[in-house]
Amino acid sequence: MIRGPLTLAIETSTPFGSVAIGNGADTLADVAVGIGNRHAEALLPAVDLMLRTLNLRMADIERITVGAGPGSFTGLRVAASAAKGFAHALGVPLFAYSGLLALAASAGFEVQPVCGLFDARRDEVYAACYDLEDGALRVLLEPGARRIDEVLEAVDASRVLFAGDGAMRHAGLIENAGGKIAAPHRGVPRASALLWLTERMPDEGAILDPAEWEPAYMRESGAERGVKG
Numbered sequence: 001m002i003r004g005p006l007t008l009a010i011e012t013s014t015p016f017g018s019v020a021i022g023n024g025a026d027t028l029a030d031v032a033v034g035i036g037n038r039h040a041e042a043l044l045p046a047v048d049l050m051l052r053t054l055n056l057r058m059a060d061i062e063r064i065t066v067g068a069g070p071g072s073f074t075g076l077r078v079a080a081s082a083a084k085g086f087a088h089a090l091g092v093p094l095f096a097y098s099g100l101l102a103l104a105a106s107a108g109f110e111v112q113p114v115c116g117l118f119d120a121r122r123d124e125v126y127a128a129c130y131d132l133e134d135g136a137l138r139v140l141l142e143p144g145a146r147r148i149d150e151v152l153e154a155v156d157a158s159r160v161l162f163a164g165d166g167a168m169r170h171a172g173l174i175e176n177a178g179g180k181i182a183a184p185h186r187g188v189p190r191a192s193a194l195l196w197l198t199e200r201m202p203d204e205g206a207i208l209d210p211a212e213w214e215p216a217y218m219r220e221s222g223a224e225r226g227v228k229g
Helices: 039-054 073-090 099-107 148-154 165-169 171-176 191-200 222-228
Strands: 006-011 017-023 026-034 063-067 094-097 114-121 124-131 138-146 161-163
Touching: 006 073, 006 191, 017 039, 017 191, 026 039, 026 191, 039 073, 063 073, 063 191, 073 094, 094 099, 094 191, 099 114, 099 124, 099 161, 099 191, 114 138, 114 148, 114 165, 124 148, 124 165, 138 148, 148 171, 165 171
Parallel strands: 006 063, 063 094, 114 161
Antiparallel strands: 006 017, 017 026, 114 124, 124 138
C-alpha cells in the first residue's frame, strides 16, 4: 500500500537526467529523461508515464525535490522551472539539493567519503566532497568550479571515492594521486537519490520561498558569455 509523503524528484544536472516518484525514501518509479540536452522535451512525458504506471494523479504528490546544480545550464533551468511550477500549482513544499550531493549519495557516501565531479569543461570540474560515515553530513569540500589539481590538493585522494563524468575524464590524474574512481553506473546523480536526501535531510534542502529560489548555475550560459564577449 502506498503511504505518504509522495514525492516527485527531478535531477537534470548532467546529460543523463532522471525523474522519480517515491513514498518517502522508497523509490516507486525512476525514469531517465534524456541524453544530451533533451531534458525539456522528455521531462513532462516521463512524469506522466510514472503517474499513469502508479495509478496516481499529479494532485497526489505531496512534495517536490530537485537537483540544485551545478551542472548543465539548460538542464538546471528546465528542472528548476518545472519544480517551481509544480510546487506552486500543487501548493506543496519544495526541496533542493546540490546535484553533487545527489551524486555522492548515489555513489555511497554513507560507506566512505565521496568527491563528486561533474565535467565543467575549460579544464575544470564542478567538485564537492561529502562524508556521512558517522551519520551526520560533513562537507569536506564546498561545491565550486575548480581545476582537478586544486581538488586533489584539497583532499586526501587515498581516502575518498571519486565519482562522476569529471572523475572519468581525469581518471589518470586521480589514480596517480592514489584515488579510486566509482563504477560508471554509480557515477550519475539519480532522482531517486534526491528522494533519499529529502527524507533523510529535509532541513538541508527546504526552500522557504520557492518563487525566489534559483539553482546554483555557478557560470553564465554560453549565450550570455557570447553576448558579453
